[in-house]
Structure formats: C-alpha cells, structure tokens
Amino acid sequence: NPPFHRGAAIDETIARHLFADAARVLRPGGELWTVWNSVLRYRPSLEKLVGPTRQIARTPKFTVTASTRR
Known part of the structure; x- marks a missing residue:
C-alpha cells in the first residue's frame, strides 16, 4: 500500500x-503487487x-494490481 500523504496533503x-x-x-518478468486506494488511480503510473x-x-x-517488469 504505497504512501500517499505528505503531512496532511x-x-x-x-x-x-x-x-x-x-x-x-525487479528482474524482467518480476512482479510488483500493489494494494492502493481506488480513488488514487495508480494504474497509469504502474x-x-x-x-x-x-x-x-x-x-x-481498494484496488489490487500485479505489474510485470518489462
């Protein structure tokens, strides 16, 4: 669950x-599994x-994604 606050912002x-x-x-083919608040829309960045x-x-x-390293 990536941090998304800097202070209160x-x-x-x-x-x-x-x-x-x-x-x-990550090695090519390695995966990053991420859990994040759905309103944040991290998928394009991932x-x-x-x-x-x-x-x-x-x-x-919440959204759970798996990103595969190119």
Whole structure:
C-alpha cells in the first residue's frame, strides 16, 4: 500500500518514486503487487514505470494490481 500523504496533503509523488525504485530492482518478468486506494488511480503510473499491469481485485475502496517488469 504505497504512501500517499505528505503531512496532511495527498501527494502521489511518493508512490511514483516507490514504483520507479521497484522497477529498477525487479528482474524482467518480476512482479510488483500493489494494494492502493481506488480513488488514487495508480494504474497509469504502474504501466509506465514498471510494465503491464493487471487488476487482481477491486472494491470501491481498494484496488489490487500485479505489474510485470518489462
């Protein structure tokens, strides 16, 4: 569950850094499984930074995805 607060403010920059760092250390074919608040819409960032991302589960509150490193 990536952090999305900087103090009291919502800041998705922290999560994007986490995704980029994970992509850097994952081997090709490795997976990053992520649980996040559905309203944040992290999937485009995961696709761009890590690779193809599939939705595993979703509720109005949470989304679970698996991103495969290219």
